[in-house]
Amino acid sequence: MQPSIYDFLFNFSSVLWEAMPFVVLGALVAGVLEEFLPQEFLTRLLPKSVLPAVMIGAVLGLLFPMCECGIVVVMRRLLRKGLPLSCCIAYMLAGPIINGVVIFSTWIAFRDHKIGPEMVGLRVGLAFVIACATGLIVHLQYKKYGNALLTPLTAPPPVQVDDANEPRIERPRQPFMQRLGNISSTALHDFVDIMVFLILGSVLAALARVYITEQQIEVISRDQPFLAIPAMMFLAVVMCLCSEADAFVAASFTKMHVSAKIAFLVLGPMLDLKLILMYTRVFRLRLIVTIATSVVIQVLVLCVALHLIYQASGWTGLPAGATLK
Numbered sequence: 001m002q003p004s005i006y007d008f009l010f011n012f013s014s015v016l017w018e019a020m021p022f023v024v025l026g027a028l029v030a031g032v033l034e035e036f037l038p039q040e041f042l043t044r045l046l047p048k049s050v051l052p053a054v055m056i057g058a059v060l061g062l063l064f065p066m067c068e069c070g071i072v073v074v075m076r077r078l079l080r081k082g083l084p085l086s087c088c089i090a091y092m093l094a095g096p097i098i099n100g101v102v103i104f105s106t107w108i109a110f111r112d113h114k115i116g117p118e119m120v121g122l123r124v125g126l127a128f129v130i131a132c133a134t135g136l137i138v139h140l141q142y143k144k145y146g147n148a149l150l151t152p153l154t155a156p157p158p159v160q161v162d163d164a165n166e167p168r169i170e171r172p173r174q175p176f177m178q179r180l181g182n183i184s185s186t187a188l189h190d191f192v193d194i195m196v197f198l199i200l201g202s203v204l205a206a207l208a209r210v211y212i213t214e215q216q217i218e219v220i221s222r223d224q225p226f227l228a229i230p231a232m233m234f235l236a237v238v239m240c241l242c243s244e245a246d247a248f249v250a251a252s253f254t255k256m257h258v259s260a261k262i263a264f265l266v267l268g269p270m271l272d273l274k275l276i277l278m279y280t281r282v283f284r285l286r287l288i289v290t291i292a293t294s295v296v297i298q299v300l301v302l303c304v305a306l307h308l309i310y311q312a313s314g315w316t317g318l319p320a321g322a323t324l325k
């Protein structure tokens with residue numbers, strides 16, 4: 001059956017409306033952070049060493065759970081508040097996976113397949129490793145290029161140093177209603193700014209969904225097992241699923257190896273069409289290419305290694321009762 005305008009509109013609206021509530025939530029959280037979070041406050045709480053700081057950033061999703069769409073807005077405000085770029089990248093990549101809601105939904109999706117804990121452990125573990133490694137790579141780039149990696153709307157303002165002979169003038173306390181207005185203004189600005197690129201990403205995702213079906217990917221992975229992992233990675237990029245629901249889609253591929261499903265579940269919340277366009281409002285092209293290259297290579301290598309470990313140990317990597325033929 002030929003693709004129709006209805007198919008395109010259905011796919012477009014499903015991606016857009018799935019992501020929009022989280023963008024709204026992220027914009028509101030960003031407004032609160034901008035108004036109430038003191039400059040450099042989070043930086044003073046982090047360890048001085050880069051690796052522990054990045055590792056803390058990777059697990060911030062346990063305290064501040066957020067979908068990948070909303071987390072971009074929040075991360076931009078955290079950057080302006082002085083949180084190191086490496087920590088923000090680790091939080092942005094791992095936060096949509098390492099949080100209670102996604103962990104529970106992943107376990108529920110694979111519970112009937114008898115591999116729920118296995119899938120949760122692999123998804124969380126690989127996400128943590130990839131997020132930390134990418135954060136460290138970005139830290140090396142930041143040491144060389146500094147805030148040139150960020151857009152003007154994202155780069156933190158320059159630190160103002162008071163004259164030694166002049167006392168610091170404290171900012172007068174604003175009335176509550178004025179502060180509420182500041183939060184609304186910031187949230188509305190961030191929402192409009194990000195929504196433009198979310199809509200463009202939804203259009204691209206809808207076109208991809210019309211011409212590339214899940215059945216085609218499953219046939220390729222069944223007939224060409226070595227292509228299963230990159231095929232599922234490609235599907236994750238074009239489908240633009242929410243991290244709270246993608247586990248149920250992955251679970252529907254009952255005859256696919258665990259390694260290919262993990263590739264789908266780890267890459268999707270870190271990199272898809274709508275996220276790439278949303279990243280352009282935060283990062284310069286150099287940093288976007290660095291993040292995308294690092295994430296794709298790590299997911300591919302780690303999932304291939306996982307597949308080989310399953311083969312060497314004799315595990316099937318399939319749900320209970322499933323076979324490849």
